[in-house]
Amino acid sequence: MATLDAAAKARLDLITENLAETLNPEIIESILAEGRNPRIYWGTATTGRPHTGYFVAAIKIAQLLAAGCEVVVLLADIHAFLDNLKAPLELVENRAKYYAKVIRAILESVGVPTEKLEFVLGSSYQKSPEYTMDVYKLSSLVSEHDAKKAGAEIVKQSANAPLSGLLYSILQVLDEEHLNVDAQLGGMDQRKLFAAAVEWLPKIGYRKRAHLVTPMVAGLSGGKMSSSVQDSKIDLLDGPDVIQKKIRKAEAAPKVVEDNGVIAMVEYVLLPAAGLKGKKEFVVERRDAEPLVYTDIAKLKEDYQNDILTPQSLKPAVTAALTSLMAPIQEAYQASPEWQEITAQAYPPPVVEKKQRKVKDKGTRHPGAQVQAKAQAEAKAEVEGEKKAQELPERPKAEN
Template sequence: MALSVDEKYNLISRNLQEVLGEDKIKSILKERDLKVYWGTATTGKPHVAYFVPMSKIADFLRSGTEVTILFADLHAYLDNMKAPWELLELRVQYYEHSIKAMLKSIGVPLDKLKFVKGTNYQLSKEYTLDVYRLSSVITEHDAKKAGAEVVKQVEHPLLSGLLYPGLQALDEEYLKVDAQFGGIDQRKIFTFAEKYLPQLGYQKRAHLMNPMVPGLTGAKMSSSEDESKIDLLDTPAAVKKKLKKAFCEPGNIENNGILSFTKHVIFPLFGSGEKFLIKRDEANGGDIVHENYESLEKAFAEGNIHPGDLKAAVETYINRLLEPIRKEFEKPELKKLIEKAYPVPGKQKVVANSSDDIIPSRLDIRVGKIVEVSRHPDADALYIEKIDLGEEHPRTIVSGLVNFVPIEKMENRMVVVLCNLKPAKMRGVESKGMVLCASRDEPKEVEPLIPPQNAVVGERIFVENYEDGTPDDVLNPKKKIWEKLQVDLKTNSDCVAHWQGNKLIIKSGDLIKSETMAGAPIK
């Protein structure tokens, strides 16, 4: 039976956080089916949170919507060049196999979908000319603001990151769609597209936005944060282990990745009459069934469902979704593809640097001890520190820690120091290095990294799998080596410092950590 306009729109919009252009969508639906695209940059491996957009794509298809999935390989390259071209080509293949396997797992017929690789049209003469046209009307402020939630932000952004929002806007025109679908973190790019596409003579599109689903740690689920996500090929044992550690505080429905997954994936994929089953021992009240998400959330909020029981139920549903994908990737050719697209870092340690390698072994990071500290006479927020780094004389380093660490806690403190920055004057005092800290902007929090207790003053700190490289004598500020590496330095959910998942360690293998700040950038 044909769906009415309202029924189609309800399928298209359900569980979304926001829709821009509702009237436009309904107007199109009165004439024909909608055309939508969803894009994904082919960088880290797709994980279980990809079922959130896949679930919505299933809704779109049920409504009769024509869906294009864009593998944004050029966008991935421009996002701080996370991978070279040869790897990106392999990752496009991996993404296509993964997403097809996911859609088959949830019963979506692939003949209703179109898959497009970005570079199939983004390197054409017409598209390139439109990039130049767009660059003639976009301000630097608008480009930076549009990418703020998507492109990693640094003090001196690369031009590639500023181009990113414009390319995504042009994709709407070149894919000939009526609407773009994405997460709410894309909102600034979507409004940017609505502003600038008409200036090129192209029509303004509608935009459909999913909420951001928390990861297992309670923060955003991230491909680079292993503890926060379940990989599509994780074994049942790995799924159980990660769910066991997942944040799921009794009665807490905020930032609860377990509940969010049930809302945005499990319930929308249920067939007619299917219900959410939580199995329990008779001694604990026996099995319980929920017909809709609202009743499940209410029961959890009221303490009538134990987090362990909820996790066990979600574990069953996740494994049901993942099993067909695991079987698909048992094929020898796909196993080989994974090895090539995502080589294990430990199998290809970098022995030496070339002048063009932007790798962490170029950083001279060492254990230091503050032997003297005073307030900067001309800057209220700055300390002047004398730091023993195992050299003949302590180094003078200026740090903006006055508002975050009392002076008495700075004295004789062990710290982590980046030693090969070009010396810079800070309010008249030359600073010869940087004390590395976990840092957040909102609210503003700064916490110096902590070397392990057995660390020796002056010893080198390495990034795992990059132990054999040679640090630069001085990092060339014009080449932005520190800035390019810093965007991937952060703490994980256990407060351990890492770069792209490779932990910061001393020679003994002991870890560099932050005292309390998890999931924070390191600056």
């Protein structure tokens, strides 16, 4: 472990705050000990519309910037296409633009200046000869089993899956080298991929990187918050009425804090966001008692387990705080015709095909109709056969 002075130690504490895990932290420590700024990237595949879970990464990015890190945001458009065609090629470009708008708006909503961020489009370098050759090199050294295992919690799994899903893991590992970073930031669901990067990159002569692992946020319906599961998440452009409805329907059993998506929203989004804005507290108004004011999540969880804080009090407080937090994002969207046009092109409404009017088959609706029709056809054929027989000239009898 590198020896750090007080200033470097403070920077390290901010970099690692609220992380679930740090892989190879000595890499970050040695950079700080030298007085340099770590270069860190966070990547997002431009597939479904970003939701409130993206605040977790945004808040961590804000802390990295405050710690003097260089932060790169990778808009992984090619990854989006490779992940079982979640983003068709004709939509990828506009979805990348949409993500750039949303990510900037999230950071600005919590008071983070975005001019220090570097946005990189994956396709801007992932089609270069150097990158392509590295894909070939790594593909020759990584087995199908290992590639599938690395992306198991990221890439959509299906029977007889396309080969592109295996390439996804290889590309993400190579991004660390080609973005020239010291570390990658990502969720706990990417941990297997991070471990693969540490193992795979040295095989083709590249150095290993550190990995900053953020905790996973429980969805409103329990389990992982996901863009593809509507009931689990709140879209960043959802209005106040929609936010209220989704929070009201969210699973939040009394006295149960595990997999409680409403408490997770406070822990990983609302309290940290309030801290970035200068006053880290979460207020729960109560009808017949004094408000409950929380400055740390441990006390909130304790009160919830003891039924001092009830779901009936917690949900309206989360609704109010989240509505306030998201208001600047929605105001920016409403004020930007460009953003609205990008949204329409990135996420066009599904085409609903008109149902063809079926011609009624009366024969199938009347028992015996088909049998009767067959009998009539046979009778007609028999009559026509007899008629033809009568029309044939009589064959002369053979002479004895």
